[in-house]
Amino acid sequence: MLADAVIGADGYRSVVRRAISPDAPYARYAGYLVWRGLVNEQELARPISWPSDGGLWIDFVQGYRLVAAVLPGQDGSMEIGRRQVTFAWFDAHRDVLLRATNRLTPEGYLMGTLGRRSIDKDIRSELLSMIPSLWPDVWAAAVTLGVQSTTSLSGAPIAEYLPERLVSGPLAIVGDAAHVVSPMTGSGFATGVDDAALLSRALAKRRHDESMAAALLRYENARLPYTRALVAHSRQLSAQYVNHASGVDLVQENYHAPRTTL
Ligand SMILES: Cc1cc2nc3c(=O)[nH]c(=O)nc-3n(C[C@H](O)[C@H](O)[C@H](O)COP(=O)(O)OP(=O)(O)OC[C@H]3O[C@@H](n4cnc5c(N)ncnc54)[C@H](O)[C@@H]3O)c2cc1C
Known part of the structure; x- marks a missing residue:
């Protein structure tokens, strides 16, 4: 038909x-990627000191940007200790990585994202070493757990298209x-x-x-x-x-x- x-x-x-x-x-690649993670509050040593109705945290430190928030837990609970924590870590220093992994063409076009299993140990270690000097205590443990987790962290290069x-x-x-x-x-x-x-x-x-x-x-x-x-x-x-x-x-x-x- x-x-x-x-x-x-x-x-x-x-x-x-x-x-x-x-x-x-x-x-086209917009010049930065976003490391994204989602973690269960239950897996942290302590609950996040951020209220359930606290909205988005947005920080810009040393050229990096963090957007973080608490979300309902997998069972829908907003009870402290049972929520989920989401973060988006903006990073404008990954052109070399994106080119080496064929996500970014020499002309600047974006061909794909960094999926959860394609982020290697060296990148994770580098990100982990940066956390103490960048992100505040309130989010540092959740970001650390997200970066360590092979089922949580992904890298989304940001694209733009003008039609x-x-x-x-x-x-x-x-x-x-x-x-x-x-x-x-x-x-x-x-x-x-x-x-x-x-x-x-x-x-x-x-x-x-x-x-x-x-x-x-x-x-x-x-x-x-x-x-x-x-x-x-x-x-x-x-x-x-x-x-x-x-x-x-x-x-x-x-x-x-x-x-x-x-
Ligand atoms: C890090 C990040 C954070 C974001 N945050 C926000 C935000 O806070 N607020 C907001 O409004 N937007 C946000 N966005 C943008 C938002 O996610 C997108 O605008 C939205 O998902 C686009 O929806 P879509 O359905 O057009 O495309 P997609 O969500 O990309 O869906 C396209 C679908 O088509 C399927 N598909 C692809 N190719 C084929 C094919 N050949 N045949 C069949 N199916 C195919 C894909 O599998 C997918 O399911 C964010 C994006 C990113 C990357």
């Missing part, structure tokens, strides 16, 4: 995007397939959801004499300006971060709430 349309929601390395924009098929088009004939893209932004925008997921809502509206309003390509083009016209502006904003945030990170000690920003004790 022939399809009337193909909608690509296939992420930052989208195959459908390659068909829509063969001249610009890949997302020229979202549609070609009966093909369309949504979400990261269409545009990729830094997590510093806090908007990647929600923008993909909005894309899907706008696309479904464009299709629902399709007149019986209107071609599929014309209906998809209405989606592109409605969506492209916003997504391009968002990617431009993302590029600014990334450039600011990478500049700060390469001029170590230029900036020390703390956004977190006052420390609290249990």
Whole structure:
């Protein structure tokens, strides 16, 4: 059976995007990666001294950035001692590693992430040795456990993609397939959801004499300006971060709430 349309929601390395924009098929590396970990509070010697409603901790120290928070435990509990701890450690010094592992092309395109099992002992040791001088006591034990764990730590190089088009004939893209932004925008997921809502509206309003390509083009016209502006904003945030990170000690920003004790 022939399809009337193909909608690509296939992420930052989208195959459908390659068909829509063969001249610009890949997302570019934004200049930093994020070490991510998730650990059970029960596995720590002491619970985290951070309240369940404490929101995000965001620190910028010596060119590295830490975002950390407590989440419900695997059973949904927000009881102190039974929660999970998540962290994202931004690191702008991993170009060599990404090139050596074929995640980053010489042209600056991103081809993959560092999965949990592809982070070797030397990298873990290096990260572990940095923790005492970078991260505060409140998160240090959780970050240490996350870095040590071969089932927790992963490395997500951050990509950006500025779209020229979202549609070609009966093909369309949504979400990261269409545009990729830094997590510093806090908007990647929600923008993909909005894309899907706008696309479904464009299709629902399709007149019986209107071609599929014309209906998809209405989606592109409605969506492209916003997504391009968002990617431009993302590029600014990334450039600011990478500049700060390469001029170590230029900036020390703390956004977190006052420390609290249990
Ligand atoms: C470190 C990090 C932190 C982030 N933090 C935030 C945040 O705080 N807030 C926020 O809003 N966003 C955040 N994001 C961005 C957010 O994760 C993405 O914008 C969102 O996941 C994109 O959703 P998506 O469905 O478009 O793509 P994905 O989530 O990438 O899903 C694509 C799916 O397509 C599948 N797929 C790929 N290729 C094919 C194929 N050929 N055939 C079939 N299936 C295929 C994949 O397996 C995957 O399941 C973050 C991203 C990163 C990397």
